[in-house]
Structure formats: structure tokens, C-alpha cells
Amino acid sequence: MMARRLPRDFFNRPALEVARDLLGMRLVRLENGQRLAGTIREVEAYGGEEDLGCHCRAGRTPRTRVMYGPPGHAYVYFTYGMHWMLNFVVDAEDSPAAVLIRAIAPLEGLDLIAARRSGQKPERWTDGPAKICQALNIDGSLNGADLCAPDAVLFVEEGEFIPDICVTRGPRVGLYSVPEPWKSIPWRFLVTGG
Secondary structure, eight states: OOOOBOOHHHHSSOHHHHHHHHTTOEEEEEETTEEEEEEEEEEEEEOSTTOTTSGGGGOSOTTTGGGGSOSSBEEEEEETTTEEEEEEEESSTTSOEEEEEEEEEEEEOHHHHHHHTTTSOGGGTTSSHHHHHHHHTOOGGGTTOBTTSTTOSEEEEOOOOOOGGGEEEEOOSSOTTOOTTTTTOOOEEEEOOO
16 A cells, blocks of 8 residues: 655645655655655755745746745756756745755665666665656656646655654755855754664
8 A cells, every 4th residue: 555645735834844844755756657766865945035045036037936836846957057956846835945855765666776876886876866866767847747636757655754863954055155044054954863
């Protein structure tokens, strides 16, 4: 029996709450009838136009349009001219916020994940946001995808509860030119125990 998919109400909350609660949940990608899945182990929260680390700091643009839409959709963007990154749109519509999925522990579809991450040790298959997208074949075609639709090919299922003692908070990664306090604010959540 498959676990229950997370409903839209789960995503319709502030980014920090959703980010913390995503730890231990299962990210699922359906591809040609096959399930590729892993437990979410690391995330980062991004909270609206006032968050200078967030893409929405410049307001609504063609790139960020999906972040202003309803919660529970994928925000997939291309970065550094080579990598796709997966985020979940959270909070209320017109309150742009998202959670970046930074790492998962692979559980299902391991043969296909291994083939896509050829030459890498299993512990390095999905320990970064671009690696997740490569392993699960997530690209711009999934930007705006409804994670809560009955026929979704990308969604999140209930998983394991991660107690606070097993979670480390710290600054978000790669915000080199972002001013304080946004550069160092502890909006990254990482499972470090359990």
C-alpha cells in the first residue's frame, strides 16, 4: 500500500514550517510507469520579496511567476547554465515563497538512479539539488506541475517523522552576494541524525 500523498493544505503554510516538516517525507517521480523516490533529507526555505536570497526579491517576473501561484506546485529553474533545481511553491497564493529540495536518500528506482549518476558512489547520487534533478529526470518541463493533482508525475508522500534532535539548522548555501541578515539566516534544515 502506497503512503498518502501530501495535500495542498500541507504546502499552504509559511516556508519555514513547510521546510522543516518536509524532512522525512518521500519525494516521488513517476516515469514511464516506474517510481523513482527518496526520503527528503535537506531543504532550504525562501520567503517572498523581502527575502533578498529569494528569486522573488525583484518581484513577479516570467521566471518567478509560478511562485506567485497556488501552493503545492513545482518551481523548477535552470542555474549556472547547466543545472535544474526543484522547489515547492508554499504559502498562500500571491505570497511568493518556496522550499528548495537539497538532498534525498534514494529508496526506489535505484537501478535507473545509479545509471543516471554513473561513476558516483551511492551516497553521492542525490546529495545536492542538481543531482536530485539529474537522478529523477526533473527539468523545466515540470515547472508549474501540480504536486497535488491526482495524475501528478511528481509529488510528495507521507514518510517518517524526524525528531528535532536529529535536525540541524544553518545558513542557506551559495548566497555569496546576498547581504545580511539574509546570507546567514538559518533557513536550511538538514537531517544529521536518526
